[in-house]
Amino acid sequence: MxxxxxxxxxxxxxxxxxxxxxxxxxxxxxxxxxxxxxxxxxxxxxxxxxxxxxxxxxxxxxxxxxxxxxxxxxxxxxxxxxxxxxxxxxxxxxxIIPGQRLPARWLTNARRKRWNTAHEKVAAAARAALSDGAVSAHAPDLAAATNACRKISPVPADRPTWIGDRLRGLDIRVSARYRIDLSAVWARLWFTLPDDARTELSAAHDSYTGAARLFGWATLYLVVGVWWWPAVVIATAAATAAWLQARSATATLADLAEAAVDLYGAELARKLGLNCPDRLTPALGEEMTKLLRKDETLNPPA
Known part of the structure; x- marks a missing residue:
């Protein structure tokens, strides 16, 4: 024994x-x-x-x-x-589901209205700062309005959850700055990253999946709550912890992924044989995206 x-x-x-x-x-x-x-x-x-x-x-x-x-x-x-x-x-x-279908559309519309209201306050604070020329005097109000808007979504809200918009914001920011389609470039960029960078990204992703798994446990404890009410308390605590962990992990994962593009995007371009002497540019990012998308497979030359 x-x-x-x-x-x-x-x-x-x-x-x-x-x-x-x-x-x-x-x-x-x-x-x-x-x-x-x-x-x-x-x-x-x-x-x-x-x-x-x-x-x-x-x-x-x-x-x-x-x-x-x-x-x-x-x-x-x-x-x-x-x-x-x-x-x-x-x-x-x-x-991370899109917000086109019900009930996700209801949540998306509610978040979009909140974001629009918060963004209007940002615009009003910016106009007030520019109207009298005293930008520094209005800086605290502008910063507070901007932070409140970002808490709802870092980009115009278009997903039912903050997590979906935060990850969508990563694609938008990388595309706007470098004209890179991250979904086409990411797998190749991953092989370019050093071991320590991949370790940090993997740890952030593990934290994200761990939060989702904890939410799964919260669901199972909620089922037990039908027969034993303290299980509902356990489920509520687990679900709250899972959501907070998921938000934190998502923010870390998005920041690390964006940093990977900033720091190693030029190196990937050079490995692909493109002319990139010092840093990544929008023109080079667009060329790299076209190369890695392999668009000719969808639109073969005549």
Whole structure:
């Protein structure tokens, strides 16, 4: 039995198992508590401890039963972890979907109205600063209005969520500055980046996917809340933490991706055989985009 538990501990130390099984074990334990306590005795520690004692006595020292129960619990926990990961991948898609269809269109229209109102305040503050020539006197008001507008969206709002607009803003900024289609250039740029830059980008992306996975766990805990109301509190806390982590990770990921273009875009151009002596220019970015898009496959020459 000691050898079995020791080997089990080694397996739980693996990263993939840690991400799936350990959170799954917590969820399985929550389900068991919910089934035992319910809403009426949700916070009754005596009832819970009595049930645990009965469970331990029922297993006794029968090694086979302990191994079977442990294996069943771990299997259920792993399956639950996979379900949370699947929900997380779905959440990632929902965060960045376009805002043309309902109900996403309702959210997009609401965010667009908020952004337009905030942008009007920015324009009003800028006009006030220019009208009397005292730009420095109006600088605090202009900065506050600009920050309020950026909190809604860094670009004109066109997605149901801030995350979608932040990632869309990355494409817009890179295209406006360098005339680069980031979707066509990114894979080649990735091979140009040094290891430390790729490590930072990977860490930011892992944080983003981890936030989506945490949102998946929040969904599963919300389901348990049907039988045990404290699970709703857990789900709310997890969902809030997931959203805050996702926003932070998205901002970091977008900033790092834009920095990668700024710092290594010229090097990519040189590796592609283009004439880029010092820095990336819009003309060179447009040429690089045309080269990597391979547009001739869609519009072959006559």
């Amino acid at each position: 000691t050898a079995f538990l020791g080997e089990l501990g080694k397996k739980l130390a693996e990263r993939s198992v840690t991400l799936l099984v350990l959170p799954g074990l917590l969820w399985v334990a929550t389900v068991a508590i919910a089934a035992r306590l319910g809403h009426r005795h949700a916070l009754d520690p005596y009832r819970l401890s009595t049930w645990v004692d009965e469970f331990v006595k029922s297993t006794g020292s029968q090694t086979t039963r302990i191994v079977a129960v442990t294996a069943g619990i771990l299997g259920f926990a792993a399956a639950t972890g996979l379900a949370a990961s699947w929900i997380g991948r779905l959440v990632e898609r929902l965060w």
